[in-house]
Amino acid sequence: MDEVFRKIGSKLTLSQKIERRIEAAIREKKLPVGSKLPTERELCESFGVSRTALREALRRLSARGLIEITKGSGMTVTGLKIDDAIQNLNLYYDMQFDHNLIAQIIEVRRLFEPEIASLAAKQRTQNDLSDIQDNIEAFKACNPDNIQMEADLDNKFHLLIAKATHNPIVQISMEPIYSLLPRMRNLIYANVEGEKDITLEYHLKIFDVINKQKSDEAAELMKVHLHRTMDIYQKYLHNSY
Amino acid sequence: MDEVFRKIGSKLTLSQKIERRIEAAIREKKLPVGSKLPTERELCESFGVSRTALREALRRLSARGLIEITKGSGMTVTGLKIDDAIQNLNLYYDMQFDHNLIAQIIEVRRLFEPEIASLAAKQRTQNDLSDIQDNIEAFKACNPDNIQMEADLDNKFHLLIAKATHNPIVQISMEPIYSLLPRMRNLIYANVEGEKDITLEYHLKIFDVINKQKSDEAAELMKVHLHRTMDIYQKYLHNSY
DNA sequence: ATTTGTAATACGTAGGACATTTAAACGAAT
DNA sequence: ATTCGTTTAAATGTCCTACGTATTACAAAT
Numbered sequence A, B: 001m002d003e004v005f006r007k008i009g010s011k012l013t014l015s016q017k018i019e020r021r022i023e024a025a026i027r028e029k030k031l032p033v034g035s036k037l038p039t040e041r042e043l044c045e046s047f048g049v050s051r052t053a054l055r056e057a058l059r060r061l062s063a064r065g066l067i068e069i070t071k072g073s074g075m076t077v078t079g080l081k082i083d084d085a086i087q088n089l090n091l092y093y094d095m096q097f098d099h100n101l102i103a104q105i106i107e108v109r110r111l112f113e114p115e116i117a118s119l120a121a122k123q124r125t126q127n128d129l130s131d132i133q134d135n136i137e138a139f140k141a142c143n144p145d146n147i148q149m150e151a152d153l154d155n156k157f158h159l160l161i162a163k164a165t166h167n168p169i170v171q172i173s174m175e176p177i178y179s180l181l182p183r184m185r186n187l188i189y190a191n192v193e194g195e196k197d198i199t200l201e202y203h204l205k206i207f208d209v210i211n212k213q214k215s216d217e218a219a220e221l222m223k224v225h226l227h228r229t230m231d232i233y234q235k236y237l238h239n240s241y
Numbered sequence C: 001a002t003t004t005g006t007a008a009t010a011c012g013t014a015g016g017a018c019a020t021t022t023a024a025a026c027g028a029a030t
Numbered sequence D: 001a002t003t004c005g006t007t008t009a010a011a012t013g014t015c016c017t018a019c020g021t022a023t024t025a026c027a028a029a030t
Helices: A014-027 A040-047 A051-063 A082-095 A099-123 A126-141 A147-164 A168-191 A195-211 A215-239 B014-027 B040-047 B051-063 B082-095 B099-123 B126-141 B147-164 B168-191 B195-211 B215-239
Strands: A067-070 A074-077 B067-070 B074-077
Touching: A014 A051, A014 B082, A040 A051, A051 A067, A051 B051, A082 A168, A082 B014, A082 B082, A082 B168, A099 A147, A099 A168, A099 A195, A099 A215, A099 B099, A099 B168, A126 A147, A126 A195, A147 A168, A147 A195, A168 B082, A168 B099, A168 B168, A195 A215, B014 B051, B040 B051, B051 B067, B082 B168, B099 B147, B099 B168, B099 B195, B099 B215, B126 B147, B126 B195, B147 B168, B147 B195, B195 B215
Parallel strands: none
Antiparallel strands: A067 A074, B067 B074
16 A cells, blocks of 8 residues: 555645635625625634745735735635736736737637627617727827827727627636737838728727717628738838848 | 825835835836746845835735745746746635526626637637547446536537637636536536437537638637527526526 | 756745834814 | 813834744765
């Protein structure tokens, strides 16, 4: 029997064990969102650990967005917010940002966004429509020299369409991708004469069919729109090597 | 102007400031992946803070997967792994798991997976094909009483197709979604007689067209396959209320 | 050459002390 | 009665010292 020599050391530090215990309790809703945790001293007592170890566990949890610690007041369980959930995903993409990733992003957008536009055409509310319209107006009025803002508004147009699906998973899936776009746009946008007008034209067309709830046409227009985007990118990529 | 009354206090604790400083350095690759950080004592000296504050910052970073701390050895910068990146996303979905979310997941799958199958048909390698084939064989051989394994294998089939696109963003986008499926399947799968054979049939068909690189047909088949899944699901939802 | 012992290094945990912030209770002025 | 300032208790933030424990490298013994 090798059973005799099986692992003894758990490898987990004390503070990691504490972290997991509390995380599990939150997952299982034994600690419901919004509830206050006992004070540090009380928790030390309960767990039978030093304040140091306990605090390091709490720092871990707050870094991940599971709890919120307020000096002088106490600690509360916070429902993980979207931003917390995608924070590390953003960082992940960010750290492997290269030209290869750019190509992959474009590919994903061409896969997903036509379908998203199609669903948006079905689900959009009046609220969504006015948001999109506002965005288009802002884009139209944007100073052509302000490339940063122009790119941001273009970016937001696509995000608003994702929102108009009223499916939060769609939004969460696309958000990290869109968050990378501004950095790409800056590289490219500047050098293409007349690109703004063409972009505007497509945005208007897409808005129109989403307004009229023509889902198939929305998908088709988005497909063509992104195809153009890709062309420009490839031209850029080609020139820069 | 509300500008007058904007926040003044930075509100950041010392350990949070330290966390951000180090995180920024990692982002900007001043601390490249794989490099060792100075020891705790040295960092205390550099930052001019106590060991407590510093350590709490380090705990935060390690909780998020940016650094790895080994007792007795030291600390190294680790490239954020995919699992770390989607860890909190999984938790996020997990905590708002309800029937509403299930419907949203199915909607997203119906939006994205046909396109994914289409791309997979173009990009798949021999390796992908044999992985998928192995999965289908395992599914075929799976004991019908083992519903858990059956569901897992079904799940993995779709994940393998996402992998076959050779676009990591596709994979990262879908992985959190698939991780929720097993829990749904368990609710549903058990009660449907003969479902396994039909699933198997579709998997075989899809494999065939991906093998032959017929991308349009792959998308179409996947669409029909998921349509069935939704039907079953809706039947279940209907019965249970 | 392999194994074992030993010391140096670095992170992990404990416990105490004090600072700072928050929130609640209280009281005084309008 | 409302508002504003003060006090006070409670909670987290930071610092410090000390010791525990795992890792590594190197020397010594076989």
